[in-house]
Amino acid sequence: MKKKEIYRQLVTRYFSGSASVEEVEVFFRLLDRGELDEFLPTEGQRPKTVNIRWYAAAAAIVLFGSAALFWRHTAKPKPATAQIAANQFLNDKAPGTATATLSQSGGQPRTLDSHNNGAQIKKGGTITTPASGEFAVTLSDGTRIWLNSLSRLTVPDDFGKTDRTVNITGEAYVEVAPDPRRPFHVRVGDVDIQVLGTAFNVNAYGDEPYIKTTLIKGSIKLVRSGNSLLLKPGEEARADVGGLKIDTGENADQALAWKNGYFDLEGADIRTIMRQIARWYGVEIKYEGEPTKERFGGQIGRDLNLSELLTGLTKNNLHFRLEGNILTVLN
Template sequence: MHIDEFKDLLEKYLDDRITPHERQRLTIALEDPDYMQLLDETIYGELVARAYEGEPDEGIRQLIQQRLDQEVTPVHTIRPRRYRWAVAAAILALVAGTYAWLQRPAKHPAAQQLIANAMPGTHKAILTLSDGSKVTLDSTGNQVIRQGATAIHQQGGQLKYDAQSTATSIQYNTLATPRGGQFRITLPDGTNVWLNAASTLRYPTAFTGPERLVEINGEAYFEVAGNASHPFKVKIKDAEVQVLGTSFNVNAYADEPIIQTTLLEGSIKFSANNNHVLLKPGQQAVLATNKEFHINEVDPNDAIAWKNGYFLFKNEGIESVMRTIARWYDVDVSYEGDVKKQRLGGTVSRYENLEDLLKTIELTKSLKFKIEGRRVTIMP
């Protein structure tokens, strides 16, 4: 296909005057990496300039490039041809939405008014010892906390207990992350736990009984140290996870309507309401508010996107998306108008500031944001 024809088809697509035959030709062209590159150049050159009647500013260029990078990243996966088709369609939808947004910049001023102090979360937590005393932890800390015969080492965003001791009495500690915080802990048996924002982990300072039992409220990723004679158990509200040695993620926030347990490696038994199921890697147990649960086949890496530094939303309702964002940026959210039916999908770094994140959402959906103090109001 000649370059001029490609540009003409793209223009027709954006103006909603493309025929089914022309749409098919455009989709086929976008399976060619050369045309994907041309699409990028066309956005920067003709389409954005057309909306602004001149050269677009660098901020808009960076914003569009960021969205393109997020969409194009997965191309090198197992089914490249099929995935390229999906990516091409996603980018076309993105370009159309971006162009429509650029045509009416005056109607979207809210993202420019965001408060500067709504920054992404950091390593911070509160450690509550068995006697009730509290220790504040942050990313700059470097200390040894003494609790009887137990030594607890903090270095930056990680807490580590001494190796399993011979203590006979059981003492419980609690590690809690606030909104806008996350932390990692190595338990006395060598199990590693990553706590997401607004989460709490209760655990003994030594595992002395026949089982290793901890309690979680919120979200955490576990890499459990193997010990077949002492099974590891995680209590989650009305459910329980039992493992022998494995990696899994638990999402059990009090303000979420479901509990999700996703297995990455090994094997776990998920139990709730006298029902038990064995999970295999790539399976997710979902427990609903009516106490029923079912098993989904998933990409397990999606469940730990937060641990790896990014948000991942897949056709997710705006209320669910904003609950996740609110925990990480420590903001409150309210809604005006008929916006709760909106659904979002995409991947965004957890380390962007809130202003850039909400600008990205404004580009992909018909939403506006207003900030008053630490409250984000979402409007159509």
Template sequence: MNFPSSKKLKYWAENYLKGTISQSDKEALEAWYMSMPDMEIDWDDDQIDSLQTLQHKIFKAVESQIRDNDNKKILRRKRLRYIMSAAAIIFILVTLGFFMHKGKNTEIASAGRQLVNDIQPGITQATLTLPNGKKIALDSAHSVKITAEKGSIYVVDKNGVTTYLGNATQLNVYNTLTTHRGEQAPPLVLADGTKVWLNSASSLRFPISFNSDTREVTLSGEAYFEVAKNPRHPFIVNAGASKIKVLGTHFDVMAYKDEPYTCATLLEGSIRITNGNNNARLVPGQQGKISTDGSVNVGWVDAEESIAWLHGQLSMKSMNLTTFMREVSRWYNVDVVYEGEPPVLNFSGLLNKAVPLSQILAALSANGVRCNLKDKTIIVSGK
């Protein structure tokens, strides 16, 4: 068969990940894999070594096709870029559990030794703490909606049935929505109509009603906001020492304490970031990073990547290993420790958050990172 380009493979892989791949493309992708020379893979003995062998096999196939299709001298840089693209494809497909042991049609998720203590992905769950200290458990069947007229708070279930929880129209009365590691909150609608989605290991402190000149909330962790427009009452997100000021817009704020910077990414509208005497105004498609020294750096990004978590995916675009492992730690509720210096790797692509932890670790192993899971701790080392 004709060897597909790396661009085509990446396109197929991403659609496979999203579940939008057509039947013809799926068959072509599987046919490409099955067309490679036969080789024995001993899944039962060592799944990690099998993945490394499979990766090596695909690299060889890519290199062979380059030689066959290009009679001119191949520049090392071009060759490396092509092979690294293939590596990214392998990472995506292995994490999907796509690769099969020929003749057995066995997905990697079920092939070889299963992890006895495999860890399942996070769930939709959060805790709402009311001003009187009462805690309300929320899950995927419930969202939170605050009525603007009377400052009343309700829990609304998926059938639209509301349960009245209380009333507080006075100033300085706050609720707190909290997620632990392994949790992602159901949608929150504030009193002004602003919608908020809270990521793992995060908290949002907000008033039952906005009765001042500004609409202010306090965030720790990460959240995506769709702010209701109200030019007379700016919406302000307090994230550590930083303030993100908006009138009406869609944006993501990442302010985890274990990250080296606070990050705001704008998808629609306009926001202003302030930290001490430093400030910057963002336009859609820009991201502002506030470092620990207070400096604000602005750059262009793929803004949709910043909210991949909202759509059930983990983004790895231009992400190093330690940053990615912090994402894994928060979503799978595990600790991560390193034996020696962390391997230097940069990833790209999107991963499905719904897969068990074992598939994430298998994908890392295929890319040269050895991970051992002991209880709820991942021990990371280079191969």
């Protein structure tokens, strides 16, 4: 097979997402040398969705149209690249860590960190995660709850005496310990999630357009203003001003991406992505001009420094300015 045909097939496989890890590495070596320029899609042929894909635990691929960036989490950036990042983003932000505050009646607020992550909370209280924080707790009945950044879990002092009711704001993944005699309730705003023994994710941030509950296993019933619906595993319920409805468009992997250590950007627009970045890196987002209407796809790790994430994006027709805690998206 002639070299040109091999290059053409390699480019086709890369843009279709079917390239192997080895083929992807070859693709970028050739791309850096300019040997693939004549085979890259023209502007009109490029996918309208931006692709961000994981090919291995330590490697991420970011693809915007015909431009691409490849980096390994385990490798230190080259000096020139590091200097560029330092010049562009002088106030870098590290990724979030396991941290929370526990407030209980009769005591002073207590700061929790990685040494307490997953520990059992034996009585009622409120656990709050800050921006750039996440935390896991085990309740007295064995139920396990993971909190994403800027989230709050409130457990009443009488938890478990007759039923088991908690309140959640923000985002949480819940694995309920089975106990048919004591139903488990999660109150999220005006929505009551009723379960026996199951696992689900709930996203109820105030800046998101709706409350989103994704069932992983078991079954749950959502009740709101006299209306109710039952979810089956893999289904998602959305609660907004129009009421409750089931949406089967999002899978469990996407709902649990934050808990599993990455951002899943499938179908997300830039505003949705920036809300996630704001919570995880503790920055305020502003926009200059009208942001792109482009939709994104794929995944990227939450263990990157903000400068690493932004440096990758700036090479691909997205531009930012980071000043203190304000991250501006430039048109």
